[in-house]
Amino acid sequence: MVFGLFGGKGRNEPEEEEDDVEPVSFLGPLNGQEVNLKANGRLVEAGLLRAKDLITDAMERRADSVRIDPKGAQSVVTIFVDGMPYPGGKLGKTEANAITQMLKLLSGLDIKERKTVQVGGIKAEFDEKKYTLGIKSIPVAEGERLLVRINDNKAKLETPSDLGMGEPMRLKLRELCQDPGVVLVCGPPNSGLSTSFFGVVRNIDAYIYTIYTICDLEGRSMIQTTAMDREPGETLDLSITKAARREANVLVCEPLKTSEVAKTMLARHESINMLAEMSAKDTASALLQLLEWVGDPALVAAGLKGILTQKLVRTLCSECKLAYKPKAEFLKKLGLPVDTPMLYRKPPEPAEGSQEEECEKCGGMGYYGRTMMFELLEISEGMKQTIQSKPDANAIRAQMRKDKMVTLQQDGLRLVAEGRTSLEELQRVFKPA
Template identity: 30%
Template sequence: MKSTWACLIAILCFTTHLTEIHAQPRLNDDGETEENQRTIANVSAIGQYPPLPVPFFRGNDPRFTNSQGFYFHFWKFLLVVLLFLLWAKTSSWVDEDSRGLKSNTEFWSSAILVAGGLGFLLVFCMPSFIVGFFVLLLAYGTPLGFYIHERNAKVPPSSRVMTPDHIRNLTIRYLARMGIRIGGTKTQQAAVGPDIRFIGKSSTGRGDDPTSSRRVENSRGFLAAKELVYDAIMRRATDVHLEPKDDEVGVRLRIDGVMYPTEGFDRSIGEAVLNIFKVLGAMDITERRRPQDGSFRAIMPDREIDFRLASQGTRHGEKMSLRILDQTNSIASLSELGLRKQLVDKLGTIVKQPHGLFLCCGPTGAGKSTTLFAALHEIDSYQRNIITVEDPVEYRIENVTQIEINQKAGQTFAESLRSILRQDPDVVMIGEIRDAETARIACQAANTGHMVFSTVHANDTFTALYRLIDLEVEPFMLASSLSALLAQRLARRLCPDCKEPYQPNPEFLKKANLPPDKVKCFYRLPKSREFVCPTCSGLGYMGRISVVELLEFNERMRDMIRDASNMSQLKAQARKNGMLYMKEEGLRLVVKGITSIDELLRVVK
């Protein structure tokens, strides 16, 4: 491609040179050269002392530079140069566009190059500029017109070019970039897209790379990418999945933990969108099979959002998932988790203890880290030294040292935990306890005056306790360090504007141990789906609430763990202390009308 350009520029220079040789000095209206006229003027002044030949110049006389020595008509030449630049730009667009659409790139590129090259040659050789320029326009426009006609037939109406809509949008977009806004908000949005700005990551992963953001701005699918991300954020989605299929790229959003399919993309646009995200995330766009990950940021008028990307080759092509980390959605305190007041108070006292071990358990996506972050927010980070080790860091907290480790690269939680204990922390949060070593160091830390927070992958509190004992932590170590275990799930809240009351089955109430006289009604999703509720956009649910089970350890229970008593004895003791199982806590939410019974049974088995 580059060599072709060099060749063309050489042709242009050569033709310029040729015309220079054949050019004649200009004649004025009477058909005489300006030189002759000056001689005549001198002759008419006979008898007088000839004036000093003042304008004496060595070399080129500046008075004549515009007539002699410069043989081009300025405006005509400018016109040709401008057309040349336009031709260069469109040729590279055709090259890129036809590659994206899998058209015959070689054919179209060479047709446009050869025809254009000939046109430029002719404009300098033709005796009449008008005819030459007309021929040039024809040579430039004809293959381009055919190409546009062919590609427009292939793509959906929204991505056709040179249609009245496209030209109007292009104008609005260029004017908007210069700060000039025309048309209403709707026209603006159709042309410039929603108000969201992407900021790419540099290839090192640290810091921003403004060039990648600029690179994607003019690529195909940029508007579609902007709209997709904006729509996902507006719908409160936490993940966006781009999944290639036979002839399209499917899009699914995860909202409140449940996947919803939405409108997909035409295959070529979908792939362009995927490439835009890869460029922003500093990922290798030529690698389409091996898994890759990356990240970038987006700025909206009222907030800043982080994105984590993961791509992976599948049978149909490359799949990508975008995790949306909206800092405004992060929970700032325990009271925002939606727990009843009694539990919030209990948790508050536990997490503010000077030392101990507080563990959150539940499956992936049950909100364990959100709870731990809420707990960390309760602690005065100015007076106490808080250090976290995460894989990866998802939410930033002020005044807390957050360390990111990469388990795939061989870093382990155990190793980092041991090293951060040398940093004199008061409070330590560690992403997950998965192996014996981490469990042992966490217990040791808790016993030596640190408050330790972590998560365990287990379904409920007693299973988590089993897991710890299974990891061969000494029972006396465990007994003296454990403060509390919290198991949790996230249930979707019913939309307050469209939930529907109904009379629960009395037998069910009896089975669930609920007094039938006290429970007036339960709530559920609206039966009729004709009316789409604007609050929840017809989903019926809006946000999520934690359903928890808190197991606190008192002296009696510590003794039981030390003596390796069996679980049923422990359970009985915990119930005696007033512990409620997760299902019971959840039923309270159902009775209050916060969630539905179906939803509770979905998340708590």
């Protein structure tokens, strides 16, 4: 049993249950290349069913990604569910190699090339849903590492309320996008940053405001926005002029990655409202990076309207979460309302050899899916002064507290009070790395 994931209980039973599952279908590479299965008959024979088994098994468990790592004579499979790694068993070298090469072939990559990083994708269908499998092969000392990212094309996280944002913050954010100025959406890499960024765009009232985009929508359907036509090599400055001339209210920009773009955005802050995502570990580091890039604190203070930062947290499984009555003292210490009736946690691991059935919905993990915590920095008068005083991260955080801004931790506690996640999970995500 290669893919005995969650302790293997229930997986060693007669296999008839597994036969009911229609395996994943591979529908061709994303790059549109023709895949010649006939010319690779031996590889197909050795790898196709195994690759299907591996991916089907991962999809059945709602995995976001799968990693195959060569380690000596074997390869180790790790399956990530809601961002958490779970052991996915071991594969023999030949087996692992066949799966790796097969998935490379199916994504239109060069199977003879094993010394450089290759990136591709496969269109797939499973359980009547369409998926995109991102495939990345990376040469390592002992062979090739394979990463498979499983993207559900119809993922539901589309609006700020789907993303778990509370109503007050949603309204504030909407306000920030009404007038000219710069609004940034930040988060660590691989934290669903683009998802929350487009959630913010969807939050803008498209009946009242005209929204133009000049960024890659990554296949998202954004009917409330208009993609702006740009000439090849057109500068951001010119795009801003064009959008403003057409009386657009909001321009959704490319991710903010360079000093040049930051300078242009701030220099034009009076022309239009500009939204951009930016990779940063927290709000204070995002602001410091922006100050460094722009090099003009007064301009940042004048043109920046807000920074939204987000972080992912796993949500408790609704089927098996356990309620407990917290003491009033404890609630006070956490800063939660003392009349919070119940808090929830994941059920304890069943004892060794116990006959207890594991939860069918979450497979005994106790968590199912993820949601986001948010923190919103607004530019108060105090924050304007802080920005112009050559601040460090502590000074920015102190001002945020003074302005009574909701922090990521506080927003996480709101999710705990709502019974959507546990204190244990919050501790895990805020543990210093």
